[in-house]
Amino acid sequence: MSVASKLAYFGRTAIGSIVRSPFVHVIAVASLSLALVGFGVARIARAQLDALVDALGGEVELTVYLAEDAAPEQVAELEQALTQRTGGEVHRISPAEALGRLATQLGEDGKALTELPQNPLPWSLEVRLPKAARDAEALGELSRRTRALPFVTGVDYGEEALVRLGLIARALEVASLVVFSLVFLTAVIVVSATLQLAIFARREEIEIQKLVGATDRFVRVPFLLEGLLQGLLASGLALGALVGLVRWLESSAAGPLAFARLDGQLAVEWPRLAGELVGIGCALGLSGSFIAVRRFLRV
C-alpha cells in the first residue's frame, strides 16, 4: 500500500468514524472548544491588562532641569546621550513653554504667573520613556549620573509611580501565569477524559483491529487524525465565540473601556490568538487521543 493510499485510508477511516458516531465527536469538540474559549478569555484579559499598564506607563517621563549657564554643546551632548540610553524622544523645553504649561495646568490661578517680574523656571529636557526603558533601577542609575553633571540642577522621573507600575506588571504576570496554568490543566483533564470516553465506545473496534493483525500505529493514526480534526474544528468554534464575545463587550461596555484608556476597543491580536488557538487545539486533540487510545491497545 503506497503512502498516499495509506493516508487516504486513514483519512477515510477518521471521517467515517466521525460520521458514524457524531454524538461522541460533538461532545469531544464541545469540551475542546470550551477549554479553548477559557484559554482565549484568559489571553484577551491579559492583553487588556498589558494595554492598561502600557497606557499608564505612557506618561512616564524623565525631566532634566538645566542650569542657567549650561552651554548649548553640553546640552546637545546630553540630549544625544539620553536618546541613546533610553531609546526615547528628547524635547528641549524653554522656560517660557514651561511657564505656559504651568499656567494652563493652574487654570484661572495661572493668570497670576503673568504678573511675575521674571520667569523663575529653568530650561529643561523631557524624555518620553518607551516601555523597554521603564526599569526603575536603570532609571535611578541614569538619574544619579545625570544629576552629577555640573550643568544639571535636578532630575525627576516619577520614581514612586514607576516602582508601583513595576509591581502591578509583576503581579499581573504571576496572576496570568496562575490563570493560564489552571485553565490549561483543566482543559487537558477535561479533554483527555472526554476523548477517553469517546474512544472507550470504540474499544471493540480497536480490539478487533488488533486481533486481525493491525499494528499499534495502524490503529492509532485514524484516532490521531480524528483528534487533529476535532482540535481544528474546536479552535475555529472557539475563535468564533471569542470574536462574538469581544464585539459584544466593545459595543456594550464602551464606557468602562474608555475609562481604561482603550478607546472603546479591546486590544486583541487576532492573527496571533488564532494561531495559538489552532496550535493548542490541535495539540490537545492529538495528545488527548494519543493518551486515550494507548489504554486500549493492549490486546
Add this chain to the structure above:
Amino acid sequence: MIQMFHVTKAYPGDPPVLVDINLDIDKGEFVFLTGPSGAGKSTLLKLMFLAERATRGQVLLAGRNVARLRESGIPFLRRNIGVVFQDFKLLPTRTVAENVGFTLDVLGTPRDEVRDRSLKMLRRVGLEHKADVSPLKLSGGEQQRVSLARALVNDPALLLADEPTGNLDPALTVEIMDLLTDVNARGTTIVVATHDATLIERYQKRTLRLEKGTVVADERGAKAARLMSQTA
C-alpha cells in the same frame, strides 16, 4: 504448525484454566477441540492467537516461540491466523462487507480489491445479498457466517474457530463445515472448538478432548467418533 510443551495458564486468584498441556498440530491438519463448558477450549484457542500468554511452558507457532516474540511482532504473526469468535466480534457501525474487509484493510489491500474479495467471500458463505446491511440486522447464524468470512478472506495459514456452527441449523452447519473442509483441503490448518458431538462423528477428524484444563484424549478418525459417543 502449533506446538505446546507443558503449557499452564492461570489467572491470579483462580485455579489454573489449563494444566500441563502438550500438543502438536501439524500444518494442514483439521482438529476438533472438544470438552464440557469451562474445560479450557477457548483459553487454548486464545493462546494460539496470542490473545493470552502461557503462565508456564512453551507455545510454538509456525516454529516460532511466542514467549520470545516482541509485542511489535505479534500483529505480523496474527495476519496468518483467521479467528472465528464465539461472540462474532462484528462491528455494528460497519456494513457486513466492511466487517469482512476489515482484515484486508489492516493488511493494506487496495480499496477496490477489498470490496471484490469481501463480496466473493460473502458469496461463499451465502451472504452476498447482505453485503451492505448492518450486522445488527442479521440473525445469529448469519453473523456467525460473516465472522467466518472475515476470518477466511485473507487465506490464512491457520484458522481458529470457537463454536463456528453453534448458532446454525443442521443444513447450514453442513454447508459451513463443507466450506471449512474445502479450505482445509487447500492447505489451511484448522482448529475448531465445538460441543457438537454429531459434527465430530460425521467428519471424523482428529479430536482433542479437554477436561478441567487437561487434554484427556487425542484421537483420530473413527476412534474420535467413538470417543465422542462414549463421553457425550
